[in-house]
Amino acid sequence: MTNAGTRLNQLPEWAALGKHREQLGDTHLRELFAADPERGTGYTLRVGDLYLDYSKHLVTDETLALLRDLATATGVAGLRDAMFRGEKINTTEGRAVLHTALRAPREAVVEVDGVNVVPEVHAVLDRMAGFADRVRAGEWTGHTGKPIKNIVNIGIGGSDLGPAMAFEALRSYTRRDLVFRFVSNVDGADLHEAVRDLDPAETLFIVASKTFTTIETITNATSARDWLLAGLGAGQEAVAKHFVALSTNAAKVEDFGIDTANMFEFWDWVGGRYSYDSAIGLSLMIAIGPDRFREMLDGFHLVDEHFRTAPPEANAPLLLGLLGIWYGAFFDAQSHAVLPYSHYLSKFTAYLQQLDMESNGKSVDRDGKPVDWQTGPVVWGTPGTNGQHAYYQLIHQGTKVIPADFIGFAEPVADLPAGLAAQHDLLMANFFAQTQALAFGKTPEEVRAEGVAEELVPHKTFQGNHPTTTILADALTPSVLGQLIALYEHKVFVQGAVWNIDSFDQWGVELGKVLAKRIEPVLTRGEGGAELDPSTAGLVAAYRSLRGRS
Numbered sequence: 001m002t003n004a005g006t007r008l009n010q011l012p013e014w015a016a017l018g019k020h021r022e023q024l025g026d027t028h029l030r031e032l033f034a035a036d037p038e039r040g041t042g043y044t045l046r047v048g049d050l051y052l053d054y055s056k057h058l059v060t061d062e063t064l065a066l067l068r069d070l071a072t073a074t075g076v077a078g079l080r081d082a083m084f085r086g087e088k089i090n091t092t093e094g095r096a097v098l099h100t101a102l103r104a105p106r107e108a109v110v111e112v113d114g115v116n117v118v119p120e121v122h123a124v125l126d127r128m129a130g131f132a133d134r135v136r137a138g139e140w141t142g143h144t145g146k147p148i149k150n151i152v153n154i155g156i157g158g159s160d161l162g163p164a165m166a167f168e169a170l171r172s173y174t175r176r177d178l179v180f181r182f183v184s185n186v187d188g189a190d191l192h193e194a195v196r197d198l199d200p201a202e203t204l205f206i207v208a209s210k211t212f213t214t215i216e217t218i219t220n221a222t223s224a225r226d227w228l229l230a231g232l233g234a235g236q237e238a239v240a241k242h243f244v245a246l247s248t249n250a251a252k253v254e255d256f257g258i259d260t261a262n263m264f265e266f267w268d269w270v271g272g273r274y275s276y277d278s279a280i281g282l283s284l285m286i287a288i289g290p291d292r293f294r295e296m297l298d299g300f301h302l303v304d305e306h307f308r309t310a311p312p313e314a315n316a317p318l319l320l321g322l323l324g325i326w327y328g329a330f331f332d333a334q335s336h337a338v339l340p341y342s343h344y345l346s347k348f349t350a351y352l353q354q355l356d357m358e359s360n361g362k363s364v365d366r367d368g369k370p371v372d373w374q375t376g377p378v379v380w381g382t383p384g385t386n387g388q389h390a391y392y393q394l395i396h397q398g399t400k401v402i403p404a405d406f407i408g409f410a411e412p413v414a415d416l417p418a419g420l421a422a423q424h425d426l427l428m429a430n431f432f433a434q435t436q437a438l439a440f441g442k443t444p445e446e447v448r449a450e451g452v453a454e455e456l457v458p459h460k461t462f463q464g465n466h467p468t469t470t471i472l473a474d475a476l477t478p479s480v481l482g483q484l485i486a487l488y489e490h491k492v493f494v495q496g497a498v499w500n501i502d503s504f505d506q507w508g509v510e511l512g513k514v515l516a517k518r519i520e521p522v523l524t525r526g527e528g529g530a531e532l533d534p535s536t537a538g539l540v541a542a543y544r545s546l547r548g549r550s
């Protein structure tokens with residue numbers, strides 16, 4: 001709720017930003033840097049192990065002060081405190097939003113409906129650790145007595161992207177003698193490719209689903225069970241040794257045939273896209289071990305505390321959130337690129353897509369009224385150097401405003417052979433060169449001075465003035481990964497708070513699910529379909545005909 005119920009774009013703070021934007025006009029980053037020799041070091045923040053440079057943003061001290069005023073006027077700090085207190089700030093679902101409790105230290109007290117949830121959180125973490133240790137030690141054996149060597153996580157959305165992303169990110173910390181696979185797509189090819197070279201006797205399936213009703217996951221889990229039992233030539237009794245569940249829904253887990261003794265629980269106050277530090281992280285915990293998992297949780301917690309307590313001027317998630325609002329509202333930026341300069345972060349942006357776009361892809365405010373301001377951006381990107389040889393052209397010389405985050409590390413991962421670790425400086429030289437080129441560009445005069453033919457000067461000119469944030473850390477450790485994810489979680493929170501939207505529901509995914517359920521019997525059995533629109537009816541008829549069913 002904004003102050004006194006005033007709509008966001010009716011606030012005087014919003015108008016002040018609009019006026020300031022006009023005054024800023026097309027001021028170039030070259031001018032901003034020339035005017036302030038301290039800018040390169042002054043516009044930086046240190047949070048835990050993260051070094052953040054925001055000097056290459058189209059902002060001045062005044063911009064930042066006006067943005068903070070907007071945060072004050074929209075009650076960001078109050079909503080943040082309500083979240084940490086366990087209030088039901090997810091109003092459309094009547095739920096608390098407490099992923100921060102998942103990484104609270106043992107002695108912390110966080111209450112939901114008067115009950116301290118921290119002991120339960122740690123009880124589950126301890127059970128997970130016990131299980132992970134048994135698998136890692138080869139003590140958890142399958143139906144035939146063979147130790148488990150293959151771990152297949154079956155889940156989708158928040159029950160897949162988090163563990164899959166973190167497994168990649170922390171690959172150098174994982175047990176290389178165990179095989180980890182992640183299956184999400186209901187396309188049977190996903191499960192097929194994941195298990196085709198595995199021995200069922202050595203394979204553990206982790207069925208991850210908050211609701212345990214998600215059709216893709218239940219379908220894949222059912223097929224995995226069929227594959228297992230057929231491969232083992234065994235009956236239902238083999239399931240207990242090869243299937244565990246991660247869920248909030250014990251009844252559905254039991255219905256599926258998994259003993260609830262093999263279930264690791266979490267709670268409805270954990271959103272799916274905020275859940276990989278809950279039981280949903282079990283596959284990751286098996287991969288990196290409980291100690292490393294706890295280090296990751298500590299990293300999350302460090303940034304939680306920063307977000308909760310740092311003053312607005314030095315509050316990194318607040319700053320990043322406000323910068324995004326600035327570009328969306330006053331530069332008409334439609335998208336936001338996240339460009340990690342680490343091969344291990346290959347799934348990082350895909351993970352952030354759900355975190356950000358499912359949270360803030362909303363067009364009505366908390367009161368159900370249509371918003372008439374920009375909300376969440378399209379988040380996109382892939383590891384940086386690859387992008388340089390593909391789509392960076394558009395960022396450098398296209399017509400769109402694309403704020404971008406550049407994420408890099410001083411050290412290559414520890415187990416890289418020396419010869420390959422030597423490539424790291426080249427990787428990072430690209431990292432620094434790109435934000436420099438994006439910010440400062442190359443003027444026509446500079447191009448001419450190189451003796452370029454006049455007709456080619458416009459083509460070889462770089463306008464520059466493209467805003468970027470640089471996030472640099474020493475190394476991609478479990479703790480640093482936790483810090484990075486918490487930074488983005490809270491950035492998304494800040495934006496939702498200012499935009500006055502519910503960042504914690506996802507009603508927009510429901511309609512497609514309902515329609516798919518209706519269309520499936522039309523495809524398979526030709527039943528129903530009278531209600532289909534003419535386009536869809538035509539497509540369904542074509543599909544049936546191609547499959548020889550009409």
Ligand SMILES: O=P(O)(O)OC[C@H]1O[C@H](O)[C@H](O)[C@@H](O)[C@@H]1O
Nearest residue numbers: 157158159209210211214272509
């Ligand atoms: O974990 P589950 O209940 O299976 O949900 C898996 C995913 O599907 C849903 O449709 C939501 O859009 C996601 O937020 C969720 O993470």
